[in-house]
Amino acid sequence: EVQLVESGGGLVQPGGSLRLSCAASGFTFSSYWMSWVRQAPGKGLEWVANINQDGSEKYYVNSVKGRFTISRDNAKNSLYLQMNSLRVEDTAVYYCARAVGMVYAVGFDYWGQGTLVTVSS
Amino acid sequence: QSALTQPRSVSGSPGQSVTISCTGTSSDVGDYNYVSWYQHHPGKAPKLMIYDVSKRPSGVPDRFSGSKSGNTASLTISGLQAEDEADYYCCSYAGTYTLLFGGGTKLTVL
Numbered sequence: 265e266v267q268l269v270e271s272g273g274g275l276v277q278p279g280g281s282l283r284l285s286c287a288a289s290g291f292t293f294s295s296y297w298m299s300w301v302r303q304a305p306g307k308g309l310e311w312v313a314n315i316n317q318d319g320s321e322k323y324y325v326n327s328v329k330g331r332f333t334i335s336r337d338n339a340k341n342s343l344y345l346q347m348n349s350l351r352v353e354d355t356a357v358y359y360c361a362r363a364v365g366m367v368y369a370v371g372f373d374y375w376g377q378g379t380l381v382t383v384s385s
Numbered sequence: 386q387s388a389l390t391q392p393r394s395v396s397g398s399p400g401q402s403v404t405i406s407c408t409g410t411s412s413d414v415g416d417y418n419y420v421s422w423y424q425h426h427p428g429k430a431p432k433l434m435i436y437d438v439s440k441r442p443s444g445v446p447d448r449f450s451g452s453k454s455g456n457t458a459s460l461t462i463s464g465l466q467a468e469d470e471a472d473y474y475c476c477s478y479a480g481t482y483t484l485l486f487g488g489g490t491k492l493t494v495l
Contacts, residue, residue: 301431301486308388308489309423309431309474314482323482364421364436370478371421373442375430 266290266374268360273379280350280383286343286360286376294318294338297363299372300345302356302381312358313345314369328354350383357381389414389475389487396493402463405490407475408456413485415456419478422451422460425489426471434473435460462492470494 272284284300300312313334314323322334333346343360357378363369390408397403407414407422414420422435433442435451438458448464458477462469475487 299484309425309476309486310388311476311484311486314484321482325483359430364433365419368478368482369484370417370419371433371436371476371484372423372431373433373436375432377430 266362268362268374268376270358270360270376270379273358273381275382275384276350277385278350278352278383281346281348282350282381284345284347284358284360284379284381288341288343288360288362291362293336293341297365297369298334298336298343299361299363299369300334300343301359301361301372301375302354303359303378304353304356307356310356314363315343316368347381350381352383355381355383387485389477389485391473391475391487391490393488394491394493396495397462397465398495399465399467401465402461403465403492405460405462405473405475405492407458407460407477407487409458409477409479409485410456413477413479414453414458416480417478418453420451420453420458421476422449423474423476424469424471425474431474465494467494 360376361372362374364371423431425431
């Protein structure tokens, strides 16, 4: 059974940093693109970042470029999101998701339960 | 890039059919056959219902179907059931390794 479990969310002040983790199990982690998707309170889903199978390709939504870094450790079956210079508008539930597509991510077939990040003073 | 456009809400009675539209541009929905649809019950993990415009993952009832015409994709749910009440999101590949979601549609089963 595919499982994705996020951790690392919490309350942080504007300008602060936070690192999210996602522990994957039930599939060959190193064979899949992986992604982060977020949902701000009362808002819709927003794709945040993608990373390819070996971590050599990374792509971001414009609003987080230069502030967030996606990474993975295939030996530990884990996905990460390092979030720096956090803004109030980054407040959201962050989901880890397994991507559909081998050459590039074109959708998401499994999702975690999400971890809440609150940016507030 | 702007979010794809979905109606904020749709409703239907049990047994009826509803269709949710998802309008993008010639740079996303219109240019790629990579539209997916997600069912999201608040507080739970989103669930993939349709991918590649019209393909259903195993385990998704055939009451759910997807299609696309030009810059607009659609999700049709036939034989509505109470458990179908949820938020539904479309998503499209938008080129250069990026993806766009729609704003979401709240489905109410009357």
